[in-house]
Each structure stands twice: as C-alpha cells, then as structure tokens.
Amino acid sequence: MMLSVAAILAGLLLLFWGADRLVIGAAATARNLGVSPVLIGLVIVGFATSAPEMLISAVASIENAPGLAVGNAVGSNIANLGLVLGVSVLLTPLAVPSKILHHEFPLVLAVTGLTYMLFLDNTLSRIDALLLLLTLAILTISLIILGTRSNRLAPLNEKYAPEVSNEMGAGKATFWLIGGLITLLVGSELLVNGATDAARRIGVSELVLGVTVIAIGTSLPELAVAVAGALKRECDLVIGNVLGSNIFNLLAVIGIAGAIQPHELSPGVLTLHYPLMTVITLAVFILAYNRRAKVQLTRSIGAGLLVTFLVYQGFVIWEALT
Numbered sequence: 128m129m130l131s132v133a134a135i136l137a138g139l140l141l142l143f144w145g146a147d148r149l150v151i152g153a154a155a156t157a158r159n160l161g162v163s164p165v166l167i168g169l170v171i172v173g174f175a176t177s178a179p180e181m182l183i184s185a186v187a188s189i190e191n192a193p194g195l196a197v198g199n200a201v202g203s204n205i206a207n208l209g210l211v212l213g214v215s216v217l218l219t220p221l222a223v224p225s226k227i228l229h230h231e232f233p234l235v236l237a238v239t240g241l242t243y244m245l246f247l248d249n250t251l252s253r254i255d256a257l258l259l260l261l262t263l264a265i266l267t268i269s270l271i272i273l274g275t276r277s278n279r280l281a282p283l284n285e286k287y288a289p290e291v292s293n294e295m296g297a298g299k300a301t302f303w304l305i306g307g308l309i310t311l312l313v314g315s316e317l318l319v320n321g322a323t324d325a326a327r328r329i330g331v332s333e334l335v336l337g338v339t340v341i342a343i344g345t346s347l348p349e350l351a352v353a354v355a356g357a358l359k360r361e362c363d364l365v366i367g368n369v370l371g372s373n374i375f376n377l378l379a380v381i382g383i384a385g386a387i388q389p390h391e392l393s394p395g396v397l398t399l400h401y402p403l404m405t406v407i408t409l410a411v412f413i414l415a416y417n418r419r420a421k422v423q424l425t426r427s428i429g430a431g432l433l434v435t436f437l438v439y440q441g442f443v444i445w446e447a448l449t
Contacts, residue, residue, distance in 0.1 A: 131325040138318025139344045141310050142179040146348065149178055149307030155300035177375045178308075179345055182315040184380045187333075188387035192323045196384035197251065197392065198337020199345060200376040201400045205338070206346040207369045208407045209436025214350065215357040215365050216429030223415040223423050224362055231370045232412045238262070239405055242377045246401065249392050256385025263378035318344075331447040334393035338400055339443055346372075366415075373408070403439060407432070 180203060184196035215221070241262065245255040322336045349372050356365040411432070417423045 128325065128328050131321045131328065134317045134321025135325065135340065135344075138314045138316070138321060139347075141314030142183075142318065142345070143348060145307045145310030145314055146179050147307070148303045149311060151295075152300050152302070152304030152307050155295040156297070156304055159295075159297050159300055177372065177379060178311055179315070179348075180376060180380045181383055182311050183319060183341065183345065184383045185387060186312075186315045186319045187323075188384045190319055190323070191388070192319060192333045193251070193384050193388050193390045194333035194393040195319065195322060195337045195341065197381060197396060198334040198400070199341045200380040200384075201396065201404055202338030202342025203346050203376050203380075204373045204404050205400070205407065205436065205439065206342050207349055207372050208404070208411060209432045209439070210343070211346060211350045211353045212365070212369050212411065212424075213429045213432030213436060215353040216424045217426055217433065218354065218429075219357040219360055220426055220429075221357070221360075221362045221365060221424040222421055223366055226363075228412075228416055231367060232415070234266075235370050235373055235408060236412065238374050238377050239408055242381065243401060243405065246392060246397060249397060251381065251385040251390055251392060253386060253389045256382045256389070259378045259382035260386065263375075263382060266374070266378070329448075332393055332395075334395060334400075335443060335447045339440060343440075399443075407435065 180199060183199055187193060187195040187199075242259065245251075245258065318341065322341055323333060326333050326336045349368055353365045353368050356362075356368065411424075414428055415423045
C-alpha cells in the first residue's frame with residue numbers, strides 16, 4: 128500500500144512540474160514560429176495546462192480504468208467550483224464581469240447539458256466521445272478566430288510571459304516541450320497505476336479515487352492560479368480559469384476516455400457526482416447574475432461553496448469505506 132501511495136504522490140509531483148515545463152516550451156516554440164501572443168494565451172497555453180488531465184484520461188482508459196478518467200473529469204469540476212472558487216472568494220469577494228456572465232457561463236451550462244444528455248443511457252460510447260471532441264474542436268476554432276480579432280492578452284499568457292521571452296531559443300524551447308511531455312507521460316503512468324492499485328487494496332472503486340484524490344491533486348494548479356488572481360483582484364483570471372477548465376474537462380478528458388475505451392458509467396456518476404456538479408454550476412451562475420450588487424460573489428458564498436465541497440468529499444469517502 129505504501130508503494131501505491133508513493134506512486135500517487137510521485138505522479139502528482141511529476142504532473143505539476145511537467146505541465147509547467149510543457150507550457151513554457153509550447154508557448155516559446157509558438158512564439159519562435161511567429162504565432163501571435165493572443166493565440167498563445169488562448170489556445171496553446173490553455174491546452175498545455177490541461178495536458179495532465181488528458182494524459183490521465185488516456186492512460187486510465189488504455190489500462191482498463193475508464194472510471195478513473197470520468198471520475199477525474201467530474202471530480203475536478205466539482206473541486207474547481209467548490210474548492211478553487213470557494214477559497215478564492217473567501218480571500219477576496221469578486222464582482223463577475225458581464226462578459227463572463229453572457230458568454231463563458233452560458234457556454235459552461237450548454238456543455239454541461241450536452242454531456243448529461245449523452246450520459247442518460249448510462250454509457251459513454253465512442254459516438255458520444257466523438258461528439259464531445261467535435262464540440263471541443265468547434266470551440267477551439269472559435270477561440271482562434273476571436274483571438275485574432277482581440278488585442279487583449281489572455282491572463283494565462285501574462286502569467287507565463289516573464290519566462291517565455293523572445294530570447295528563449297528554439298533548442299531550449301524544444302527541450303522543455305519534449306521534456307515536459309515525457310515527464311507528464313511518466314507522471315500519468317505512475318498516478319494511474321498507483322491509484323488503481325490503491326483502489327483494489329482498500330476496496331473502493333476507481334470512480335471514488337478519481338473524484339477525491341486524483342481530482343483534488345489535478346485541481347491544485349488551478350487553485351494556485353485562482354488564489355494569485357484573487358489576491359490581485361483579477362476577476363477575469365479567477366472565474367475564467369475555473370470555467371475554462373470545467374469546459375475542457377467535460378469535452379476533452381471525457382471525450383478522450385470514451386474514444387479510447389467506450390464503457391458503462393460507474394454507479395454514482397448520474398445519481399450523485401454529475402448532478403452535484405450541475406447544481407453547483409447553476410447556483411454559482413444564479414448568484415453571480417445579481418445585477419443589483421457590485422460584488423456578487425461574497426465571502427459567505429465562498430464559505431458555502433467550500434463547505435459543500437468538504438461535505439461532498441467526506442460523504443464520498445465515508446460511503447466508500449463503510
């Protein structure tokens with residue numbers, strides 16, 4: 128059991144470091160090739176920061192543990208809303224920009240509804256997966272078109288700008304790109320193997336491990352970015368980081384899992400985990416849509432989100448061990 132725990136911790140550490148290096152290498156390579164900074168921030172960095180979840184999904188599906196991939200996607204979304212957004216709002220009450228209310232939030236709700244409809248037969252088929260990946264491709268193309276028409280740099284691009292300078296040569300950029308990808312692959316392999324072995328040893332499902340340990344672990348980078356944004360009162364960065372990650376988890380992570388290995392959903396996905404994710408998403412949207420208040424997301428709301436997340440985690444663990 129100690130070896131399984133060590134593999135999980137080592138996998139998480141490698142994922143964090145590898146993702147950071149992959150972002151630096153991908154952004155620098157794109158800049159050396161003449162790609163605009165806006166597109167680096169909107170698309171390339173966005174995809175690179177989601178690489179850990181994608182690789183976990185792929186490795187888990189290949190190794191016959193698709194429940195871990197779906198659990199990671201849904202659990203990460205709950206962690207993003209309850210833990211990441213909750214802690215951020217506790218630190219600094221946030222006013223949600225109207226642009227996010229009218230564009231990003233409806234998009235998250237639409238993607239959540241689409242995925243739920245595909246899940247209604249309690250199966251993630253290859254057709255379902257291809258529909259999710261096609262939706263992701265359409266959204267990505269839309270981002271590219273919008274990005275070429277916008278002069279505003281994406282917050283994530285600004286976050287990595289100090290390390291991604293024009294002085295980083297092609298050799299160094301390629302080294303970090305390849306090195307980061309290899310590190311992510313090794314980390315994903317260790318994490319999936321450790322998690323599946325631990326699940327077998329303690330008698331819990333891969334889904335439970337996915338929505339608890341793996342989901343929290345892969346949400347820590349989002350938490351770091353959101354806390355930094357909250358302290359600087361950068362509402363766009365905090366909310367955009369959470370919503371963007373949630374969209375990608377549903378479309379890419381679940382899409383990859385189903386494309387590699389279609390399977391029946393684990394018990395609890397449609398009765399607990401996905402409904403809770405949907406309810407929290409709707410609640411945040413309704414609370415943020417209060418036009419009468421300058422600051423819609425108050426500390427009391429942040430506390431409510433965090434308590435909901437902690438109660439959910441406690442219930443899942445208690446149910447799995449009893």
